[in-house]
Structures are given as structure tokens and as C-alpha cells.
Amino acid sequence: MHVTLVHVQVKPERVDAFIEATRVNHEASIKEKGNRRFDVLQDATDPGKFILYEAYATAEDAKAHKDTLHYVKWREQVAMMMANPREGIQYQCLFPK
């Protein structure tokens, strides 16, 4: 599995709007070819801190996510909600295979 952790810091007054936009992205993303996980995590101690945990069968499947309409809409919607630019970090998932 090819995994990306997307770290996002949201402006305090935009947290609810971010969660709603990301819920829509989640619902569509889990239906994509090769998607294994699209978990939306909120930090237990900082409600403005989020991680999108995105796992795909292959790097190609992960790349295809960025060409979907729901991703492009999400990216535009949340651009002004973030306190600073989001950061995506790539991992190889060793287990499960």
C-alpha cells in the first residue's frame, strides 16, 4: 500500500467548514479505484490540527486521486481555511501487504 499523510492546520473559525468539505471528499475518495483508506483525523488536543490518512493500492492510484473532481473541489474550498500550507508525507505500508 502507498500511503500519504496530509498534515493540515485549519484556522480556528473555519474548523466546522473544513470538516464538512473534507467529509464530502472522504465519501467520494473511498469509492476510487485502489483506495484502501481515507481516514480524517482530528488531533485530540488541538481541534484545528488534522491529518488525512490516504492509502491506495499503488502509487498510480494515489496519483489519480489528484485528478478527480472531488479532490480539485476540496483543494479549492479549503485553500482559504488553512492557517499555513498543508504538507503531504509519503510512506510505504509494510503491513498489511
Next chain:
Amino acid sequence: MHVTLVHVQVKPERVDAFIEATRVNHEASIKEKGNRRFDVLQDATDPGKFILYEAYATAEDAKAHKDTLHYVKWREQVAMMMANPREGIQYQCLFPK
């Protein structure tokens, strides 16, 4: 879902041993009550950098993991493999519910 990300930095010469010990922990952990995910991630650019992505139905299920024999054995096995103390960060998983 109650999620913990455990960040681990492993000494370069112990990476293979860490992966094997963590594979055994993974195999047992995914059979625990309430376990939803126990993904073992290796950083794409730093092979000594790992994240254990642990998701349980409830905080109680997550807590019970620390009382299992396989967790205690893993903790002892990897103690000397780590370059510095591991760090666990708690999240609430908003989606999926």
C-alpha cells in the same frame, strides 16, 4: 474510531530486526477486540523512520492493547533498537465513523 500514531526512529543497523518484531506485533494486534487498523508505515525517504497507525473502535480497546502479551514483548524487543524514545499522538477519527 480512536487513533494513535506512534512515531519511531530506528537505528540504521536495526531496521530489519525492527520490521520483523513489528510484523509479529501487527499480526497479533489485528486480531484484538475493537482493532480496526494496525498499519506499519516506513517513511519513503528515511528507511529508519516508522509510524505505527493504530485504530480501535474505542479508547478502552486501544488501552487494552497495552496489556497484551504481544505488545509487552514488542516493547521490550524494540527498546534498544530505537534511536530515541518513541512518541504516540492521539487523534479522533471523524470519517469513517
